[in-house]
Amino acid sequence: MNEKRERALRLLRHMIGIRRFEEKCAELYSAGKIRGFLHLYIGEEAVAVGAMEALRPQDAIVATYREHGHALVRGVPATAIMAEMFGKAEGCSGGRGGSMHIFDASRRFYGGNAIVAGGMPLAVGLALADKLQNRHQVTACFFGDGATAEGEYHECANLAVLWKLPVLFLCENNRYAMGTAIDRYQGQTNLSVRARSYGMPGEQVDGMDVEAVATAVARVAAEAREGSGPAFLELLTYRFRAHSMYDPELYRSKAEVEQWKKRDPIPAFQALARGQGLLTDADTTAIEAAVQKEIDAAIAFAEAGTLEPIEHLTADVYTPARTA
């Protein structure tokens, strides 16, 4: 019994952790502490939390500029991510990448990427390397529905199927490519139908149901680990806030947003878990307190962070010559 309770607590802890972290980011951005671009994951938490539940530490992750949630669940410390957005040297990318470029080599987290579909070929390559060195592990490549309009997506899908590479195409379909609704830029809006035409499994999953996501990803990951080649999952989800901080959201109605908020993955999972007798309200209160402490610590760590000295500007353009 407690093994199932453990899992429920973990899933809820991750989802609430992301939600509060992203809310705090919005506040810090309007206070001028976080600069540049900021893309929040509020509403889509179930996808990252469900998917990570099914992946293993040795699997590789390639994500996009909306990657705070994936990084947090993968284990990248909130302190390192916050310091990165404050541009501090203690950030997870040395303060050089910011919100869109979170990297953690030790956790095989191959980053955010600001170029739509820019990371996809890397994921195919990482899977190629795994296959050539016959390591039974997978590469999970997260991307939005917008990326499926990029040439690279079509090239990657074909190559992955051609060479039967262990890469999972996890499409977070939140129905908008920035300001353009999917039916205004895709001839075929059911992305999994098109994916199947490349010769790989493709199916739609309720991206607001963390259990559904975890189950689906676990299945395709297991098959890929055994060499069946790539798979495509279309996770139907929705972002509750603007594409980024400078977006007046003229392209969708407030009513539509309210409609989707009724299917908020966090209260949905709380109700389910309470129904199964796994969690109580006290658990939620404890989680909220722990998350608040974690976020306050992250901000203090980021505030106390240092700026990289100008003299280090050119460090790491190239790998330092290994001394003999």
Place this chain on the structure above:
Amino acid sequence: MTRDEIRQTVLHTLRTIAPEADPAEVQPDTALRVQLDIDSMDALNFFIRLHEKLGVEIPEADYPKLNTLNECVAYLAAKLG
């Protein structure tokens, strides 16, 4: 560098300062200033050229340790490790 290589470098540098100094005849243990016509400017140029060739820093306080050829070689050998 070997001590002999250092000695050759010192003698070669000496010739650029005092062209008439024949390496064979330079007495290793008598003051260079005495044997050859070397004034303070020549000495400074001599030390600067040694610095440029061997990458060795020679503080003013060490000048007295470099009076003769052998002293120069010993001093430089110690510095070059």
Place this chain on the structure above:
Amino acid sequence: MPSLGADMEAGTLIEWLVKPGSRVKRGDIIAVVDTEKAAIDVEVWLDGVVERLLVEPGIRVPVGTVLAIIRADGAAPEPAAAASAVPPQPAVQVQPQAPVSSRPASPPPSFSAASEATGQDRHRASPLARRMAQDLGVDLSHVPGTGPGGTITHTDVEQAAARARMATAIPREAMGRLRVSPLARRLAKEQGVDLARVQATGREGAITAADVERAAAAPRPAPPAGLAAAPQRTFAPKTPQERSAAMRRAIAQAMTRSKREIPHYYLALEISLERTLKWLEAENSKRSIVDRLLYSVLLIKAVALAAREVPEMNGFWIDDGFKASEAVHVGMAISLRGGGLVAPALRFADRQPLAELMRQLRDLVARARANSLRSSEMSDPTLTVTNLGEQGVDTVFGIIFPPQVALVGFGRVSPRRTLQASVSADHRASDGHRGGLFLAAIDRRLQSPETL
């Protein structure tokens, strides 16, 4: 006013959705703001009650401006009457980092600000700067002050002097009109060749290095360059023996003419080098060997600066008249290996910083002592210095190199760290009184080495 975008610097409040007394909770939209891109909702980040709205709709304010004051739940209410000493922390606004704007944080002290700051005394300058301005002939009113409150520091003066030097150093005739390749210009400067006299053969009428070499080799008309320029050479001495014999003849001729024609008077003064040498040791400890200074270069700079104060020491006696020289080129007597003497000039010695003088001196001495200094590489001094201290001589009473009118001699540094400075001067051009002032000026300079 929240920062709502990467390039947003200000916003215009369109409307308030709340009024004083309204209850708000975290996430509520309390106002709408217009930016260059579009109207955007403004969120509040905590639960509380609106106390006061500080900005009227329609007003454009920079990012970070406080728009309203909200009392967080549980915080003490703002006293109704007088504004409290410390206004309650404006809940709406987390203290923002100063928005990074393209303009520098505070405008650099512009020239005008400097002069206003100094009020009626337009030349407020540090004593050292004032003294250096006088030495380097710098007009303080044209010098922007970068010191506290716009005062003029000695580095400001030094930079102003350097700028002036750049303008005057290049002979006027080479400005603008002549096309000269950089290499040709460098060689002309090194060999003291007057570019105006050079026949150009390069493309589009440019003077090339070869043109300068040719001009340098051609016999020089007047005035005879320092001692080293042998009399009209009928034959170029080839073997070393021929060369040293020719030089001996030239020295003999000049010395005889000097003794015959110039009524020398001789003065000497004992100068303490205690402060000079202490400064030099400290200075050298900071420098790498390549930039190390010798005390002789301090002596030369002191003589050059003193020569400016006593112009009768600096120039030529020609056609029964003294022609003062505006520039100060100090010749340095260098004894050649195996006999002979040359006295090439360090040009503009009074205006060169010590490091530059040392570099030129080291180069000239090195090449002279290695017998690789061609006569064409030597230019004409306006007075000469001879330092026989290393030879153990106490006092030098030298012979002036005609047509110059003064020769400064320096003896050895005594154990009490003093030395005998002497001047041999041409009585036709100056009297003993002026010679004495000259030696005193040299002494005064050596007592404040940091101004050299």
Place this chain on the structure above:
Amino acid sequence: MSAQRTTYRECMRMALREAMQRDPRVFLMGEDVGMYGGSYAVSKGLLEEFGPERIRDTPLSESTFVGAGIGAAMGGMRPIVEIMTVNFSLLALDQIVNNAATLRHMSGGQFSIPIVIRMATGAGRQLAAQHSHSLEGWYAHIPGIKVLTPATLEDARGMLWTALEDPDPVLIFEHASLYNLEGEIDAAAGAVGIDKAIVRRPGKDVSLVTYGGTLHKCLQAAEQLAQAGVQAEVIDLRSLRPLDAETVLASVRKTHRAVVVDEGWRSGSLSAEIMARILETAFYDLDAPVERVCSAEVPIPYPQHLEQAATPQPPGIVAAVHRVMGRHV
């Protein structure tokens, strides 16, 4: 050791075979590198020897197979990716610039990307504008990658292994006109250094600075100039990034004159960068303005007489040298 008669193409193939034999992590990927034997026949025979897993023909998806190469390098392999020509590399620019060149610095030093990307380049075979580009100068503009231009048999034989051992991305540009270059090479010739220029012909009057496809045109021009009593020093840059400015400057300080020969278009070209470095540090050694010989600023035309007129040739190089020597030409 015995010298053997061979070609630039065979030298590159020997380099590929040796790399594949020495390091199991090395594999070759590109369009028609396997079954077809390589569009310039460089990889002929390698598929039979090493098999389809390590000699991988790819679909025409430059962005993806270059990006996959980068990903595989991050995954522990040592890929050699062949883009048929620099003209097609434009489709992979985003992967090369935004991933390969940038990931290390932007991630705070967490990744090295040990990949070698080879591509043919240059004009001269009447392939018209879209197939005749010379864009090495573009890539030499980008911090985070290295750019090599082997122009001799020794460099074709020796640069690849050193490039593969480099932990950072290295691009190798092979001028299409060089594949048939014949000559002698020491049978035991092996890896060579990749960051220094080499003086291919000493001279005292003028420095001819060039690389890749125009090296042999400069050597021809130097031969003709020698008859006219002008000793031209020919410098082969070999690496465009890092640029060995020191060797160029040492030569210019000696000759006091320089002519830069670069097949790119002059505006914003590599020749502009080399001239800037000469002016920055050897200004007072110049006895005449630096000259350069570049392609005419036109899309390279198809007909041979126009293609020859549009690209640097020996007569144009000789004329530039006369101008810089001050002779009224």
